[in-house]
Structures are given as C-alpha cells and as structure tokens.
Amino acid sequence: MTHTAELKQGLEQLALGLTEQQLALLDGYLNLLAKWNHTYNLTAVREEQRMVSYHLLDSLSLVPHLNGGTRLLDVGSGGGMPGIPAAIARPDLQVVLLDSNHKKxxxxxxxxxxxxxxxxxxxxxxxxxxxxxxxxxxxxxRAFAELAEFVRLTPHLLADGGQYLAMKGVYPYEEISLLPDTVAVAEVLPVSVPGLDAERHLVRMVAK
Structure with a gap:
C-alpha cells in the first residue's frame, strides 16, 4: 500500500472527510519531513511509510477535539506535529507553531x-x-513535557474559557496526580490511531 492510500484509509477510520487538495498538502508535508529529516533530525521515525501513522494520523486524531476553538498553539512543535496536519485539516483555525530550536x-x-x-x-x-x-x-x-510542566509554563497563553489538549501515550496516571490545583482534568480520552499499535490518550484540561 502506498502511503497516500494508507493515509486515505486512515482518514476514513478517523471519520475525517478531507479534500483532495488537503490530501495533497499532507502528502507534501510528509515528503518535506522525510527530506529535511536527514539533515535536521526532526524525528526518530525515518521511514515515510511509518511516518503516515506515527506522525500524520496521530496528529490528525486531535482534529475532532478542536471544535469550538479559533486559535491553536502547538507548544514544542518540533517537526510540526500536531500543528501542521491540524492546520491543513482545519484551514479555519489560526495555528501557531512554537519551538525554541532554531533548526526546527x-x-x-x-x-x-x-x-x-x-x-x-x-x-x-x-x-x-x-x-x-x-x-x-x-x-x-505532543512531546513537549510532562503535564505539570506543560501547564506551569503556559497559563499566560491560555484565553479565558480555553482548554489544554495534551497528547499522551499510555494513560498518564502519575502525571495527572502531579498536576497543580490551578487546572482541572475535564476528561482523558483513549484515542485509536489507524496503523499505530500503541496506546494513545488525549488529556483535556481547563483552568480553575
């Protein structure tokens, strides 16, 4: 299966109806990531085939949970995940990719x-x-810091009524237990990423 076919199949499973233009943009992003990765070490996953599930589909699993928002900040964006795939899928969103690494x-x-x-x-x-x-x-x-550090560094960036959406692997019991009392966990959602044989969870938090 080509990575474009795998992407289409994954999008069906995520119930994301994207246009052919959006598919072409995701494919173009994947190609750029693979090309620049040789020099800039943007991701440990180097095979384009694995990048479809590990990066594109994993990032796109966030999209159904962005409803109601107009401005999205991707903290520690690295190679652009989940921010770039989310921006392609939701062109109505204003997305800021934030990273301190100049190469990235x-x-x-x-x-x-x-x-x-x-x-x-x-x-x-x-x-x-x-x-x-x-x-x-x-x-x-997606891979910036543990939850407590994530919320400790960002309160000045969250609008009133805003939400934190932290992408995690296994259910982060310990990280949740260490959260400051300035935030509340609204829900922890198990996320199924097509082609990814690993646990994924989305932690939605709000300021108290």
Missing part, C-alpha cells in the same frame, strides 16, 4: 512557505518568554 523552526517556516499555509505562524521562542498579542483557546503539545 527553520524547517517549519520553509514547510509553511512551500505548502502555502496562510493560517500558520512559526515562532522561535521559549514558551515562558512568548508574549503573543492574542491568547489561545486551545493549547496542545
């Missing part, structure tokens, strides 16, 4: 230019130093 944000800027994503902004900054003009109603991270 160089890649992200190039990817945004080559893919033509007007709804994506790339920022090179430490999260605690980032002071945007407008706050975010959705803040996500």
């Amino acid at each position: 944000t160089t890649f992200l800027r190039q990817a945004v230019i080559e893919l033509g994503l007007p709804n994506v902004e790339v920022v090179t900054s430490r999260v605690e130093a980032y002071q945007p003009e407008h706050k975010f109603d959705r803040i996500t991270s």
Whole structure:
C-alpha cells in the first residue's frame, strides 16, 4: 500500500472527510519531513511509510477535539506535529507553531512557505518568554513535557474559557496526580490511531 492510500484509509477510520487538495498538502508535508529529516533530525521515525501513522494520523486524531476553538498553539512543535496536519485539516483555525530550536523552526517556516499555509505562524521562542498579542483557546503539545510542566509554563497563553489538549501515550496516571490545583482534568480520552499499535490518550484540561 502506498502511503497516500494508507493515509486515505486512515482518514476514513478517523471519520475525517478531507479534500483532495488537503490530501495533497499532507502528502507534501510528509515528503518535506522525510527530506529535511536527514539533515535536521526532526524525528526518530525515518521511514515515510511509518511516518503516515506515527506522525500524520496521530496528529490528525486531535482534529475532532478542536471544535469550538479559533486559535491553536502547538507548544514544542518540533517537526510540526500536531500543528501542521491540524492546520491543513482545519484551514479555519489560526495555528501557531512554537519551538525554541532554531533548526526546527527553520524547517517549519520553509514547510509553511512551500505548502502555502496562510493560517500558520512559526515562532522561535521559549514558551515562558512568548508574549503573543492574542491568547489561545486551545493549547496542545505532543512531546513537549510532562503535564505539570506543560501547564506551569503556559497559563499566560491560555484565553479565558480555553482548554489544554495534551497528547499522551499510555494513560498518564502519575502525571495527572502531579498536576497543580490551578487546572482541572475535564476528561482523558483513549484515542485509536489507524496503523499505530500503541496506546494513545488525549488529556483535556481547563483552568480553575
């Protein structure tokens, strides 16, 4: 199966109806990630076939949980996950990719230019130093930090009524137990990622 066919099959399982143009953008992003990965070490997963499930479909599993938001911050975006796939799937969202690593944000800027994503902004900054003009109603991270550190560094970025959406592997019992009393866990959702034989969970948190 080609990675495009695998992507289409995965999108069906995630119940995401994307256009052919969106599929082409996801394919283009995958190609850029594979190309730049040789030099910039953006991800440990190097085979394009595995990148479909590990990166594209895993990132896209976030999309059904973004309803109600207009501004999404991807903290510690790295190679652009989940921010870029989410931005492609939801062109109505304004997405900021935040990372302190200059090499990674160089890649992200190039990817945004080559893919033509007007709804994506790339920022090179430490999260605690980032002071945007407008706050975010959705803040996500995929491999940035443990939950307590994630929320400790970002309260100045969350809009009133906003939500944290942290992407995790196995059910993070210990991390949840260490959360400060400034946030509450609204729900922990098991997530099924097509082609990925591993546990995944989405932790939705709100400020108290």
